[in-house]
Amino acid sequence: MFTNKDINFEALKRKAYNGRWATLENGIIPLTAADPDFRMSPEIEQGIIEYIKDGYLSYGPFSGIPEFKKSVTKHFNTEKNGSFKPENILAVNSAAQGMFLIAKYVLGPGDEAIIFDPVDFLFKKTVEAAGGNIKLCAVDSRTGEIDFEMLTSLISSKTKLISICNPHNPVGRVYSKEVLVKISEIAETHDLWVMSDEIWSDIIYDKKQFNTYSSVSEAAKKKSFTIFGFSKSFGIAGLRIGAVLCNDQELLDDFTEKSQFNSTIEGVSTLSQIAASVAIEKAKPWFSNFLDHLQHNRDLAYSILSNSGILTPNLPEATFVIFPKIENGFSSEAFTQHVLKEGKVAVVPGSERWFGKGAEGHIRICFSTSTEILEEGLNRIIKSF
Template structure:
């Protein structure tokens, strides 16, 4: 059988095993009773590349479990830097690569390095909750910059107008979670030039950079040739690309070797051995060297499923869903049903036995109200069953609107 066909079979319906996932996925399947389909956490329901499993098993086979170097292995930093240059045009600078135990940890470390009490940090709205949490944790203040939920447009001039003498950091997310927007070079270049002019560093979260659907392509801000040189901290990881969130594989590409050293010191102050485990590093190296055929087949599966799910969601009364250019999350607008995001989430869990993430301020910022987030990194069979349930529940709701919810006690 040709390799392509073999890889495609890794994402067929039989590969998703709910009984096993309820044991192994505590933030998704294990968080809900049997019978509930969870479309919540953005983690795939498929096993990752076999090469990664083999590398991790080999790393533990001798029974030694040592501490890891806070700087990460030299070969891993060199390999990651090679990949970043080849795939995204970021210059090959291993001395600027800082491994971290996951992308979330990398993001928190950059915010802690650059921001403190009384500072202001520009954060997109809506956007994933990690940005706001990290800003709050250091005592800084969130300054929201809106992103158009319908078009995904970010206005660089609007962002520039939010900069004050207290602005310590601009936080971007591209591809964008939860909208799925892939910001283009013109937008990123405008933001970069503004940041450089005001001497404000940029945190660019690009963890979704390898989940981008043709014909769109990912543009890394750090790869742009601008008139002035902004200080860009590129935060990324391997969890979304290779279905490996539990191995905690994050990286930062700092603007310079000096700033990379400062970030490593910040990580060490957060924890004496604040780094990837040696086994995660073995897995990361295998993914970067051997995981790309798996990723290509995964992306092909996701693109077909994205198109199918968007079509089905737009056929549900009161739902309106755009087609994302990247990520494997959807962010349908459900406001036409008359329900708030929280009420819709509760309704679907109660009546459809489908769990989604409500578009509430604590999850995605104030602008997320009226939407819900759905992860579709699973099989077509799981998604069809979930969407069948949602369709039936919402069609029953439609004639009575919110009165149906009051009758059932849902808020």
């Protein structure tokens, strides 16, 4: 089901941008942006077709259509230990937009946000775009372990927000309930907001339990926002559909108003919301098979890299990226350029631009492709040295 035969390479070369097939020369294997090489499930495709059959694409409710809100609520409450109501959900144009809007809502000029280092570049970018300043809290680049002593020491009178990435990109750590409780206690003590990016929370291996941040304590429900999106689990990045979740209804209503969603300035395509709803309601069997495939690819990548002598891998608990350490003395950027030129494989460097200073000496490899392509790509990397 997830082999080379199931990949339409011609379509990818026309449509897969963001450092992938459509942006690279023929012959180069992209193991770059976290976007599956497989087409969306037939259920989602059919759901979109059915929705537009009557010929109407009218305005939807500003905060999201009822089907979308109910589906996201059910998804979080049944699979992530959430306690949300449909009215606690706001549809947004991607998880990235949700991150920016939260930073804009929480931070004033000169206010500080604490983010992990390393972590996906959007955390830094969205805070800076909103006019805030960044404080970096170190996490272990192999395990994702948080330096809580450092976290506490970074808090000042200017601190307003702690942003967490759970599961963690690029390390693949799933934070336990105990860790999340500790974060919530620190936030409560210092009266801080918490934003939890949970876009990767479907893609978890070995049946490990996931707890959405707001579920771990009463303190966690206060002054917190949760981010979710559909680009990773269901391969519909081009539809740009995400959600902001918040248990405090007055808080979410105020956020919705100040983010301009109570007008036609902002709002999300109804078609995108239908696709996301169908994904949750009807595409779970497809996703279950996809997750099995990803776990197989994770294990394969870990095995090949462990025996390479060039890269030392971590074992991700979640996500479909792996973040190995470079062992041959190359910088992240030099290693990436070398394997692109000599091995014809594109990967993401562990550079400050993409993940922060703490990522240096690593690369990120995406494995949401066929086993054949992954194996070929990893072997090319190894043989290029």
